[in-house]
Amino acid sequence: MSDLQLVPGNSLLTATPEEGRQLAVKLARLIIKLTQPDDEKRRQQRAIYADNPMMLISIGQTVAAEFATIAAANNYWRDQPQAH
Template structure:
């Protein structure tokens, strides 16, 4: 079993809010990959959640939660402006 790096680059510190949002999406995707490591199963399930509005909203909530953590780690980019 290969190890998945759950925090790409090993840090939550990013230069901009845009980079933070991208990192949040990446981290959410990695969480799904770790939760369901079988690529065949993930591929089979993708069309199901892609057509289910409630599942899409849940995915958006996961990304928003990840982004909130990243934003807090970056002090909301106060020093980057």
């Protein structure tokens, strides 16, 4: 197993939804890095998915799933005042 830390700081807790969304993106990127640890192969594959709308949508779905987990861990930021 890689020594890659898949949950930075070993916590899903964030102060705001924005920070939670940023963490979701980071987690999605980390799982790609774990799945394909070769930097050069990942660079080569970017050209494949960059022009494929379905693959880009899939990336968005992965981030959304990560964000849902983070939001639940943060009780949907209920205690935080929401800007309108």
